Amino acid sequence: MASITATAAIAAAPEPVGHYIVVLKDGTDATSFVRNSLAASRAVGVDDIYSHALSGYSAKMTAEAAAALAKDPLVQWVQPDKTVSIAAQTLPTGVNRVDADLSPTARINNVDERVNxxxxxIDTGIQLTHPELNVYTAGAKNCNDGTSANDLNGHGTHVAGTIGAIDNTAGVVGVAPGARLWPVRVLNRDGTGTWAQVICGINYVTAHASEIEVVNMSLGGSGFDDGDCGRTNGDALHLAICTSVAAGVTYAVAAGNSASDAALFVPAAYDEVITVSTLADYNGLPGGGATGCSSAPDDTRSPTSNFGDDVDLIAPGFCIYSTWIGSLYKTLSGASMASAHVAGGAALWKATHPAATPASVRTSLQAAAVPVLGIPEKLLNVATF
Incomplete structure (x- = not known):
């Protein structure tokens, strides 16, 4: 008996259809080509015909059909289509490290829902027209030279972005997205000013204490705290801050960048403010190991950061990407950047606890903060705010 062998054919799977762009040679009419040539039969479906920016069309076809079409004498080339998207918003490492992306008040989801x-x-001003910042221009004040509060240095704009850059689909996002930012310029284009100008700024804020909940002051100079709010030692800056705090305004200030005891610098030394030291964090994650813009080890206090009993919290301050003048973005490091994160955290707390006093804001931020190995002060964390 003759043997029988199965010879049933196995049907080959159809070649997948992809999207392609067909560019025709100069002088070729794309509409006529699609209508009259064999090209149309090679395409499963023609999507768009181009006749102005170039001569060609887009279509769905198999890779085999695309390869055959590329040999047509009227075709310049055929290329696969690719997916593009809007320029995605960046979640800065510092905002990530303090868990602002988990905060139910911040609601960071690429939707512009602003924190109220x-x-x-109080800084070099803020770029009044930066598209990423909700600048309250009606509240702008210049205590430096009496002109505009527009930022000519960049520092204040950078700080402002960390505090409250808008949550959208571009640029960066802040700790308290879309917070109304009052630009109070007390420093010039070189980043310097006088205590009189700073006090002018504090005076302005205090006059608007019924509207302004939080202040960031990423500035400082030599001085100390005698514990008497400046009433007996001739410290007008301390007296001004104490009066402003008593009016209900919470102040976040930079510990400084002198690798010294913060007790030697004001306003960092004052008990009435929230003083912030600088964490070296390069990837927005706990655990160390990452490298970045400095030789300082990841997850350590910055070697330049001030320290001591006057420091209330630590926050990310290395390689911080934020807004910059000219509607741009820039990476900076320092205690200024760390303070801005805490100001944003205080803003989140005040948004949901409007009756909270500055002292209770500080204790609430400290209670929610998390330990970092080897650092006495705890790290800002706003996940539950």
Missing amino acids: VDVAV
Whole structure:
């Protein structure tokens, strides 16, 4: 008996259809080509015909059909289509490290839902027209030279972005997205000013204490705290801050960058403010091991950061990407950047606890903060705010 062998054919799977762009040679009419040539039969479906920017069309076809079409004498080339998207918003490492992306008040989800809180930035001003910042221009004040509060240095704009850059689909996002930012310029384009100008800024904020909940002051100079709010030692800056705090305004200030005891610098030394030291964090994650813009080890206090009993919290301050003048973005490091994260955290707390006093804001931030190995002060964490 003759043997029988199965000879049933196995049907080959159809070649997948992809999207392609067909560019025709100069002078070729794309509409006529698609209508009259064999090209149309090679395409499963023609999507768009181009006749102005170039001569060609887009279509769905198999890779085999695309390869055959590329040999047509009227075709310049055929290329696979690719997916593009809007320029994605960056979650800065510092905002990530303090868990602002987990905060139910911050609601960081690429949707512009602004935190209802007012934060004054006593600094070099803020770029009044930066598209990423909700600048309250009606509240702008210049104590430096009496002209505009527009930022000519960049520092204040950078700080402002960390505090409250808008949550959208571009640029960066802040700790308290979309917070109303009051630009109070007390420093010039070189980043310097006088205590009189700073006090002018504090005076302005205090006059608006019913509107402004939080202030960031990423500035400082030599001085000390005698514990008497400046009433007996001739410290007008301390007296001004104490009066402002008593009016209900919470102040976040930089510990400084002198690798010294913060007790030797004001306003960092004052008990009435929230003083912030600088964490070296390069990837927004706990655990160390990452490298970045400095030789300082990841997850350590910055070697330049001030320290001591006057420091209330630590926050990310290395390689911080934020807004910059000219509607741009820039990476900076320092205690200024760390303070801005805490100001944003205080803003989140005040947004949901409007009756909280500055002292209770500080204790609430400290209670929610998390330990970092080898650092006495705890790290800001706003996940539950």
